[in-house]
Amino acid sequence: MKVCALIMAAGKGRRMQMDKNKVFLPLNGKPIITYSVETIKKSGIDDIVVVTSKDDIDFCSNEILKGYEVRYVEGGAERQISVYNGLMAIKETNCDLVLIHDGARPFVTESIIRESIEAAIEHGAAAVGVKVKDTIKVVKDGFILHTPPRESLWAVQTPQVFRYDLILKAHQKAIEDNFLSTDDTVLVERMGIKVRMIEGAYRNIKITTPEDIYIAEALASMN
Ligand SMILES: Nc1ccn([C@@H]2O[C@H](COP(=O)(O)OP(=O)(O)OP(=O)(O)O)[C@@H](O)[C@H]2O)c(=O)n1
Numbered sequence: 389m390k391v392c393a394l395i396m397a398a399g400k401g402r403r404m405q406m407d408k409n410k411v412f413l414p415l416n417g418k419p420i421i422t423y424s425v426e427t428i429k430k431s432g433i434d435d436i437v438v439v440t441s442k443d444d445i446d447f448c449s450n451e452i453l454k455g456y457e458v459r460y461v462e463g464g465a466e467r468q469i470s471v472y473n474g475l476m477a478i479k480e481t482n483c484d485l486v487l488i489h490d491g492a493r494p495f496v497t498e499s500i501i502r503e504s505i506e507a508a509i510e511h512g513a514a515a516v517g518v519k520v521k522d523t524i525k526v527v528k529d530g531f532i533l534h535t536p537p538r539e540s541l542w543a544v545q546t547p548q549v550f551r552y553d554l555i556l557k558a559h560q561k562a563i564e565d566n567f568l569s570t571d572d573t574v575l576v577e578r579m580g581i582k583v584r585m586i587e588g589a590y591r592n593i594k595i596t597t598p599e600d601i602y603i604a605e606a607l608a609s610m611n
């Protein structure tokens with residue numbers, strides 16, 4: 389089974405409110421993106437594509453990820469476009485499975501990677517997630533509409549692993565339908581295909597807003 393990985397790093401980080409790509413920020417002295425590149429490499433995946441903005445490709449290859457054996461592909465204005473560009477870039481490599489991971493999630497582990505790949509081998513599509521800890525409300529115009537039962541709610545994370553042909557088809561269908569999502573499993577779900585959810589880790593956070601850096605520093609020092 390050949391597995392390729394796409395590490396997503398072409399975002400604008402608007403919620404981070406900084407004028408540089410958040411995946412390049414230092415975390416305990418190392419750029420955030422290097423954590424997931426190293427863990428994915430260690431897990432035995434050799435074909436890694438980093439999807440980042442045109443302006444950041446040289447900076448990544450000459451500085452941030454200098455010495456790491458990865459390829460680069462230009463991302464797009466939306467995460468979905470970035471993933472699609474990555475999928476097109478590995479088309480000729482005959483990957484059976486593709487593991488898609490947010491470069492902004494530095495705390496992915498080898499065991500999470502292994503379990504998500506095993507689940508995708510069995511089910512064709514798998515995502516890592518965690519059961520939500522809070523009671524979630526659906527709110528409209530400032531008032532609660534309803535309260536979904538917490539037992540059925542999970543927060544989805546990455547990695548997400550798919551059979552290559554399946555995720556490519558899901559992206560092509562989304563393009564045809566003008567459908568856009570920040571999450572790849574949604575594209576597979578809307579084709580009526582079941583996605584296996586496996587339990588990840590609360591510490592597999594996505595660095596999204598400024599306070600996440602402090603949380604990440606604390607998590608990094610727990611190692
Ligand atoms: N056009 C985009 C948007 C996002 N991403 C990547 O997808 C991951 C998850 O996205 P998110 O945290 O939502 O990142 P941003 O889009 O950068 O953040 P924001 O929504 O706050 O602008 C990040 O590693 C980000 O770099 C990407 O490759 N291409």
Ligand SMILES: C[C@](O)(CO)[C@H](O)COP(=O)(O)O
Binds near residue numbers: 570571572594
């Ligand atoms: C894939 C993902 O991490 C979980 O669905 C996604 O990137 C989340 O993006 P969001 O814009 O922060 O929901």
